[in-house]
Amino acid sequence: MKIGVLALQGDFAEHISMLKKIGVxxxxxxxxxxxxxxxxxxxxxGESTTIGKLAVIYELMEPLKEFGKSHAIWxxxxxxxxxxxxxxxxxxxxxxxxxxxxxxxxxxxVDSFETxxxxxxxxxxxxxxxxxxAVFIRAPIIExxxxxxxxxxALEDGRIIAAQEGKLLATSFHPELTGDTRFHEYFIxxxx
Amino acid sequence: xxxKTGTWTEKKGLAQMLKGGVIMDVVNAEQxxxxxxxxxxxVMALERVxxxxxxxxxxxxxxxPDMILKIMDAVSIPVMAKCRIGHFVEAQILQSxxxxxxxxxxxxxxxxxxxxxxxxxxKVPFVCGCRNIGEALRRIGEGAAMIRTKGEAGTGDVVxxxxxxxxxxxxxxxxxxxxxxELMTFAKLNxxxxxxxxxxxxxxxxxxxxxxxxxxxxxxxxxxxxxxxxDGVFVGSGIFKSGDPAKRAAAIVKSVTHYMDASIxxxxxxxxGEAMVGRNVSQMPEGEKLAGRGW
Numbered sequence: 463m464k465i466g467v468l469a470l471q472g473d474f475a476e477h478i479s480m481l482k483k484i485g486v487x488x489x490x491x492x493x494x495x496x497x498x499x500x501x502x503x504x505x506x507x508g509e510s511t512t513i514g515k516l517a518v519i520y521e522l523m524e525p526l527k528e529f530g531k532s533h534a535i536w537x538x539x540x541x542x543x544x545x546x547x548x549x550x551x552x553x554x555x556x557x558x559x560x561x562x563x564x565x566x567x568x569x570x571x572v573d574s575f576e577t578x579x580x581x582x583x584x585x586x587x588x589x590x591x592x593x594x595x596a597v598f599i600r601a602p603i604i605e606x607x608x609x610x611x612x613x614x615x616a617l618e619d620g621r622i623i624a625a626q627e628g629k630l631l632a633t634s635f636h637p638e639l640t641g642d643t644r645f646h647e648y649f650i651x652x653x654x
Numbered sequence: 655x656x657x658k659t660g661t662w663t664e665k666k667g668l669a670q671m672l673k674g675g676v677i678m679d680v681v682n683a684e685q686x687x688x689x690x691x692x693x694x695x696x697v698m699a700l701e702r703v704x705x706x707x708x709x710x711x712x713x714x715x716x717x718x719p720d721m722i723l724k725i726m727d728a729v730s731i732p733v734m735a736k737c738r739i740g741h742f743v744e745a746q747i748l749q750s751x752x753x754x755x756x757x758x759x760x761x762x763x764x765x766x767x768x769x770x771x772x773x774x775x776x777k778v779p780f781v782c783g784c785r786n787i788g789e790a791l792r793r794i795g796e797g798a799a800m801i802r803t804k805g806e807a808g809t810g811d812v813v814x815x816x817x818x819x820x821x822x823x824x825x826x827x828x829x830x831x832x833x834x835x836e837l838m839t840f841a842k843l844n845x846x847x848x849x850x851x852x853x854x855x856x857x858x859x860x861x862x863x864x865x866x867x868x869x870x871x872x873x874x875x876x877x878x879x880x881x882x883x884x885d886g887v888f889v890g891s892g893i894f895k896s897g898d899p900a901k902r903a904a905a906i907v908k909s910v911t912h913y914m915d916a917s918i919x920x921x922x923x924x925x926x927g928e929a930m931v932g933r934n935v936s937q938m939p940e941g942e943k944l945a946g947r948g949w
Binding site: 469470471472473474475476492507508509511512515516519539540551565566569570571572573574575576577578597599600636639 | 656659660663664670694695753754
């Protein structure tokens, strides 16, 4: 099992250290050739505009779209934006997941927050039941999801913050910034 | 579900999202759009870039809130703004505007020659400059959630940024080889909080994200700083004081992502037009250097 982490910009090193913690081999992906032999891919937090532009310039868009047809991909925050079909503005998107996302949905940095979540699917998969502590940073929300998309988590007001479509996973928050490896374990189960 | 804002994790976390990226100085909405289009991960809104602050002289202060708000409206990426060292009211004003990060910066004229802002008192995160590990850990002790080298802003000469990055990273390596009984003396000699010294020894890294700043003018400069071990790069005068800002900005963004790939660095360095004119720091009178500001 080898997991690639898209390393164009953002907190890819944080994802790599979480994967190392659970004993998974990792590789940094900056060019299409780095996808060779990779079983799953994480698109980290960062600036989605920066990541999108660099993906276009280094001809990663088509290889990533192709990769996503048969492999697991997980996008956190900027990565969730990049995986989506529609964000209501013009910037490069992979369009792999049938979700509509709104960027910076909670406001600016002073509105960024941490909170505990109940995520049944995650608790079931990992055999745990304590709340999942989630860190939101200038975070997006998933405004709406297509028929084949499963909602994994929502805030109390109903806004969607985690969703899954087959082997594709999107979270508004940053599991890589906590010590809690449950989401990474869940993703590895999708990639296996 | 109780939610908390303005936490240490939130403050440090935004800097983690900027890693592997380039933060660009911009003086108006049009430059901010050029920076975003080039792939900047954030912009620093200020009235004059450091090269012009040097040329104009006089007192350099926080920028006009109207200009900062226009830049915040113009782009979707995070917007940072500078306040003077120790000027906590300028910081209060910037926080009320909703900027995403405040740079308590030596590039502006200091308002307090003994104290920095107690940054733990704010919900908005701060970045501060440093020349060495003691200065970095003092700023973190006051609440800075991100650190950058001071370098020598507005010169286009990377030598000071290299000196400061090597000093910080060298000290981290030195701490790895020290016994626990040596840490208090290290803390004393470097004027650094003991607990943070201990943390750096245990983790082998700075407690917060560490960028390079102050003199980066070319893609090669940016990649040099990345290879020395910083997490990302600020470019001030180097972009909008050059012949073709959009092209140079995009080239520096690419160089920070592909900092280990010399063939890509060669490609992005081609035909960038005139670099900023630059000033040789070794021939600059001590009184003109900005890096000495900060305590």
